[in-house]
Amino acid sequence: xxxxxxxxxxxxxxxxxxxxxxxxxxxxxxxxxxxxxxxxxxxxxxxxxxxxxxxxxxxxxxxxxxxxxxxxxxxxxx
Amino acid sequence: xxxxxxxxxxxxxxxxxxxxxxxxxxxxxxxxxxxxxxxxxxxxxxxxxxxxxxxxxxxxxxxxxxxxxxxxxxxxxxxxxxxxxxxxxxxxxxxxxxxxxxxxxxxxxxxxxxxxxxxxxxxxxxxxxxxxxxxxxxxxxxxxxxxxxxxxxxxxxxxxxxxxxxxxxxxxxxxxxxxxxxxxxxxxxxxxxxxxxxxxxxxxxxxxxxxxxxxxxxxxxxxxxxxxxxxxxxxxxxxxxxxxxxxxxxxxxxxxxxxxxxxxxxxxxxxxxxxxxxxxxxxxxxxxxxxxxxxxxxxxxxxxxxxxxxxxxxxxxxxxxxxxxxxxxxxxxxxxxxxxxxxxxxxxxxxxxxxxxxxxxxxxxxxxxxxxxxxxxxxxxxxxxxxxxxxxxxxxxxxxxxxxxxxxxxxxxxxxx
Numbered sequence: 001x002x003x004x005x006x007x008x009x010x011x012x013x014x015x016x017x018x019x020x021x022x023x024x025x026x027x028x029x030x031x032x033x034x035x036x037x038x039x040x041x042x043x044x045x046x047x048x049x050x051x052x053x054x055x056x057x058x059x060x061x062x063x064x065x066x067x068x069x070x071x072x073x074x075x076x077x078x
Numbered sequence: 079x080x081x082x083x084x085x086x087x088x089x090x091x092x093x094x095x096x097x098x099x100x101x102x103x104x105x106x107x108x109x110x111x112x113x114x115x116x117x118x119x120x121x122x123x124x125x126x127x128x129x130x131x132x133x134x135x136x137x138x139x140x141x142x143x144x145x146x147x148x149x150x151x152x153x154x155x156x157x158x159x160x161x162x163x164x165x166x167x168x169x170x171x172x173x174x175x176x177x178x179x180x181x182x183x184x185x186x187x188x189x190x191x192x193x194x195x196x197x198x199x200x201x202x203x204x205x206x207x208x209x210x211x212x213x214x215x216x217x218x219x220x221x222x223x224x225x226x227x228x229x230x231x232x233x234x235x236x237x238x239x240x241x242x243x244x245x246x247x248x249x250x251x252x253x254x255x256x257x258x259x260x261x262x263x264x265x266x267x268x269x270x271x272x273x274x275x276x277x278x279x280x281x282x283x284x285x286x287x288x289x290x291x292x293x294x295x296x297x298x299x300x301x302x303x304x305x306x307x308x309x310x311x312x313x314x315x316x317x318x319x320x321x322x323x324x325x326x327x328x329x330x331x332x333x334x335x336x337x338x339x340x341x342x343x344x345x346x347x348x349x350x351x352x353x354x355x356x357x358x359x360x361x362x363x364x365x366x367x368x369x370x371x372x373x374x375x376x377x378x379x380x381x382x383x384x385x386x387x388x389x390x391x392x393x394x395x396x397x398x399x400x401x402x403x404x405x406x407x408x409x410x411x412x413x414x415x416x417x418x419x420x421x422x423x424x425x426x427x428x429x430x431x432x433x434x435x436x437x438x439x440x441x442x443x444x445x446x447x448x449x450x451x452x453x454x455x456x457x458x459x460x461x462x463x464x465x466x467x468x469x470x471x472x473x474x475x476x477x478x479x480x481x482x483x484x485x486x487x488x489x490x491x492x493x494x495x
Contacts, residue, residue: 017144017147017343024099042211054206
């Protein structure tokens with residue numbers, strides 16, 4: 001697992017209170033990991049803070065799974 | 079229309095003296111002080127470095143970790159105390175009609191700690207707003223009432239009551255009214271407060287409202303002592319399950335006592351200082367007695383607002399002698415804030431619990447930390463100094479007063495069929 005992927009997964013485990021094993025690339029924040037709309041906003045904010053970037057709203061809306069978050073951040077993280 | 083009778087069938091408490099009603103009551107009758115140096119934040123630069131904190135509270139022992147993170151400490155307290163009260167009343171999702179059970183819950187300030195954290199975070203940044211999406215729903219004062227309803231599936235009337243340090247007494251009075259009028263069978267009521275933080279302590283310190291006896295925290299809250307120098311901040315939650323009498327009987331509930339009346343008034347005088355002659359305090363006790371259909375002589379015990387401030391203690395005492403006349407000298411009076419500190423919006427309910435337990439057990443908890451008589455106070459009054467006293471307590475009255483000049487008073491009485 002890349003460094004970025006493990007940092008992303010750590011945030012998800014922490015914020016959503018789920019087991020590490022559930023945080024697969026395919027897992028959807030809302031359908032599989034029990035997040036509501038406010039949780040997903042908070043996750044995006046935590047990614048921004050952790051990786052010191054700003055994720056535009058229209059991009060944020062396309063990040064709905066763990067894998068999508070990892071690939072977005074691998075591409076954009078400084 | 080005939081008003082329905084209201085009884086107490088469940089209680090829960092999280093206090094500086096203990097994290098359940100039994101622990102709290104044991105602390106009260108043994109004269110224990112809940113004060114100590116502040117651990118919740120670094121208070122080394124503050125005028126007051128001590129408070130009455132809730133001790134050993136770990137939210138994840140009671141709440142799902144993810145849920146606990148999304149609610150402020152005052153709501154965590156409210157949920158834990160409501161769990162105890164619901165269980166104590168024998169109520170669960172399975173045995174109540176959710177539409178007939180409401181929640182009326184008070185707090186003086188609400189999620190001040192959350193507000194402070196979020197705004198501090200913002201101020202550290204470059205002006206880009208990065209507020210947490212849970213900021214507002216964590217902070218707002220009514221969220222405790224909402225969260226209690228979600229936790230126990232209670233779909234009746236649901237709202238918060240705010241009148242500073244009188245909040246939870248006003249909440250109890252509203253709950254009584256809803257049940258008396260037949261609007262609900264059961265109301266889960268009370269209040270919660272948790273503002274021992276830089277903003278909370280700093281704010282009250284700036285008003286010179288709090289004791290600064292940093293060298294001896296445990297004796298700092300000393301209502302009616304000549305050398306009192308302000309209140310000691312506390313944090314707490316208390317919950318009462320109030321129930322319509324026939325409903326309680328029909329389900330075979332254990333009845334602790336009856337709530338026979340309540341009163342509310344305003345001083346219309348000053349933002350923080352009490353009316354010097356205790357006018358609002360006098361009126362609120364008269365209103366509560368009238369509401370209960372009782373005479374002054376029917377009261378055995380008064381749990382006073384008694385915060386240990388120089389002016390407040392005198393004004394309330396004057397009001398008591400005005401209302402009760404010669405009977406004032408037969409009463410037991412005590413200020414349990416000498417032990418719990420001033421738990422602000424939760425003060426009313428935890429002191430109502432002290433009254434309920436006094437009525438149940440015929441024991442009056444003391445006013446601890448009495449060293450020197452105050453010549454401004456009538457020496458013939460029995461302030462239950464330093465040690466609990468046993469006596470028959472048929473009825474007890476609890477006063478609470480809030481900044482803004484709000485006064486609220488509630489009377490509980492032994493249940494007689």
